[in-house]
Amino acid sequence: GAGVSQSPSNKVTEKGKDVELRCDPISGHTALYWYRQSLGQGLEFLIYFQGNSAPDKSGLPSDRFSAERTGGSVSTLTIQRTQQEDSAVYLCASSFSWVPSTDTQYFGPGTRLTVL
């Protein structure tokens, strides 16, 4: 079946503009995660959804970042007033659930965001 898909694959924007990144998880997966990976850095957790609710927003780096998930499927990560330090690869992952043995996370190809 289809894996996790993300769009756009690349996004170049100017400082101060808003951007929206989209994630379409594997069909049937209830849990959805956003991470980001800056150049040469490790993966940093941003936010997690179980169904449409986000019980853990602890990783969002500032109030410029928000995310939503509708219909238990597609999620959108929005970054307002982008800054140069927001430049990174934004990765989405999904898992069947968060229960051990069904919690394997599968990653999408990522969106490379460049803020000029």
Place this chain on the structure above:
Amino acid sequence: QKEVEQNSGPLSVPEGAIASLNCTYSDRVSQSFFWYRQYSGKSPELIMSIYSNGDKEDGRFTAQLNKASQYVSLLIRDSQPSDSATYLCAVKSIRGGSQGNLIFGKGTKLSVKP
């Protein structure tokens, strides 16, 4: 502070040899452990999950978990040049309000020389 530690490498092994990758973690209550492979410019690709103490084998890959020592390892037998990549150890966080995010090590870069 929950942490996952890996040697950054690079780890260089000859083709056909066994590559051994190690990882330690700080959260004693963690139950789910993963190894991902990441090629340059690509997203992480799952190699293996492990939940119980002991060994788990899948083809040329063997994951080992020792919860008492808070240690996870990955062995790659008969290493191939195509195995050259960064290997990420990940541990699922389950404390507090966090019920699912992975905490990643910074990765070990493996180079398999023909």
